[in-house]
Amino acid sequence: MSRLIVVSNRVAKSDGTSKGSEGGLAVGVMAAMEKDGGIWFGWSGKVDNKGEAPKRETRGNIEYITVNLKQSEYNQYYKGYANSVLWPLFHQRPELMQYSDADLSGYLQANRKFADELLNVIQPGDTIWIHDYHLIPLGKMLRDAGIRNAIGFFLHTPFPSLDLLRTVPGYQKILKALLHYDLVGFQTIADHMGFCMGVSQGLGGEILKNDRLRLGDRHCTARVYPISVETSALAGVAQAGENTQEYKRLYSSLNDRKLIIGVDRLDYSKGLVQRFQAYDRLLGHYEEFIRQVVYLQISPTSRGDVQAYGNLAKRIDREAGHIIGTYADFDWMPLRYLNRGFRRRTVLAMYRLANVGLVTPLKDGMNLVAKEYVAAQNPENPGVLVLSEMAGAADELDAAVIVNPYDVGAITGGLAKALNMPLDERIDRWRKMMDVLEQHDIHSWQSQFLEDLNFVTAPKLATAVN
Numbered sequence: 001m002s003r004l005i006v007v008s009n010r011v012a013k014s015d016g017t018s019k020g021s022e023g024g025l026a027v028g029v030m031a032a033m034e035k036d037g038g039i040w041f042g043w044s045g046k047v048d049n050k051g052e053a054p055k056r057e058t059r060g061n062i063e064y065i066t067v068n069l070k071q072s073e074y075n076q077y078y079k080g081y082a083n084s085v086l087w088p089l090f091h092q093r094p095e096l097m098q099y100s101d102a103d104l105s106g107y108l109q110a111n112r113k114f115a116d117e118l119l120n121v122i123q124p125g126d127t128i129w130i131h132d133y134h135l136i137p138l139g140k141m142l143r144d145a146g147i148r149n150a151i152g153f154f155l156h157t158p159f160p161s162l163d164l165l166r167t168v169p170g171y172q173k174i175l176k177a178l179l180h181y182d183l184v185g186f187q188t189i190a191d192h193m194g195f196c197m198g199v200s201q202g203l204g205g206e207i208l209k210n211d212r213l214r215l216g217d218r219h220c221t222a223r224v225y226p227i228s229v230e231t232s233a234l235a236g237v238a239q240a241g242e243n244t245q246e247y248k249r250l251y252s253s254l255n256d257r258k259l260i261i262g263v264d265r266l267d268y269s270k271g272l273v274q275r276f277q278a279y280d281r282l283l284g285h286y287e288e289f290i291r292q293v294v295y296l297q298i299s300p301t302s303r304g305d306v307q308a309y310g311n312l313a314k315r316i317d318r319e320a321g322h323i324i325g326t327y328a329d330f331d332w333m334p335l336r337y338l339n340r341g342f343r344r345r346t347v348l349a350m351y352r353l354a355n356v357g358l359v360t361p362l363k364d365g366m367n368l369v370a371k372e373y374v375a376a377q378n379p380e381n382p383g384v385l386v387l388s389e390m391a392g393a394a395d396e397l398d399a400a401v402i403v404n405p406y407d408v409g410a411i412t413g414g415l416a417k418a419l420n421m422p423l424d425e426r427i428d429r430w431r432k433m434m435d436v437l438e439q440h441d442i443h444s445w446q447s448q449f450l451e452d453l454n455f456v457t458a459p460k461l462a463t464a465v466n
């Protein structure tokens with residue numbers, strides 16, 4: 001029987017206790033997998049040096065197989081090359097990269113460990129779908145070990161231009177490794193172009209018809225598959241969340257004030273400094289909003305032991321302290337800044353309550369918060385999405401109030417516009433965005449990718465059988 005094996009570093013919590021700090025990949029893949037099931041292989045989230053065998057656990061129609069990381073693997077692979085080289089590079093922050101040869105070799109070693117464990121799991125006919133920047137070399141390692149199955153790769157982050165990619169030593173290996181997949185998926189046209197240009201200009205490869213690329217005897221197909229959300233379900237989940245104590249407490253604490261909400265991992269790609277400065281300016285320049293709005297920023301700590309994240313946390317603390325010290329009153333708190341997450345239905349209910357969803361990353365692969373915010377709204381009284389033009393989601397959700405996330409004044413203007421927007425314009429913009437999300441939801445994202453993977457590998461697999 002043909003099975004789907006999804007592989008990613010981060011695996012959604014299998015016991016339903018998620019507090020929403022896992023980020024877009026876990027949320028998106030979970031929603032996609034829940035429907036047809038499969039095997040989900042990845043890191044357990046635990047670090048230990050004992051070298052225990054992988055843990056297997058089945059929940060619903062998903063079998064989770066997870067491995068622990070040794071301390072050195074965690075340091076060099078996760079904290080090191082993945083999150084101190086590839087993440088800043090792919091998010092246009094090369095000045096934050098901390099490259100070392102040792103981290104690169106730890107990254108390759110951890111990928112090899114994933115490959116070795118997967119060899120015990122993969123059966124002929126399985127479809128293998130690998131996700132994100134942590135596991136770029138994994139496809140080639142599986143091929144080298146003799147795996148002939150269809151192998152696809154999806155990158156959840158942006159992919160850089162060749163100019164930027166060149167800033168990392170050995171960048172050619174990243175491009176070459178991706179060419180070992182049958183199908184490589186990107187979030188946006190710009191990411192796809194970055195890869196194609198990298199292959200043609202950086203490696204001297206050829207761009208062929210039907211999104212095919214060739215380098216020597218290697219062929220691969222690369223296309224755009226913008227990830228999405230479970231559109232039809234989210235409004236219902238949000239409504240169910242209105243029964244939680246947390247939601248009720250938030251609602252009554254507002255006292256009819258307008259609510260602005262931001263939900264982001266505490267990450268420098270999310271534009272939180274500029275966002276806080278824009279809110280500061282809103283309160284400084286528009287007296288009408290004093291005592292009339294509350295900005296709730298939910299930012300669970302993420303990768304806190306990577307230096308750049310620690311520095312960011314301190315910086316945001318200062319900005320938050322400044323806003324509160326300047327504008328708060330003994331009976332009005334303009335900003336509520338929380339380093340913790342909430343259960344999913346509670347957050348969705350909060351989205352539904354919020355007059356403004358503020359999503360202003362400096363660079364983001366897609367940003368599913370933006371899509372979830374839209375899908376959670378009440379059609380008769382929807383809130384307004386203020387969205388960064390640097391998020392992949394802006395390509396599709398152009399009916400949002402689009403802002404440049406580096407332009408603090410533009411974010412302030414966007415916020416004022418959103419807070420004052422008349423109902424008919426809110427409905428009109430929301431409807432346009434919902435049309436997009438209804439046409440392209442998480443299930444069509446998954447089926448499109450897997451159908452294409454099946455299609456591009458069919459001739460090859462037929463030859464292998466013959």
Ligand code: G6P
Pocket residue numbers: 010021022023024025026132133156157302303
């Ligand atoms: C982004 C990445 C994911 C990652 C998530 C959370 O969405 O694309 O691969 O899982 O952030 O980050 P973490 O380091 O906690 O897995």
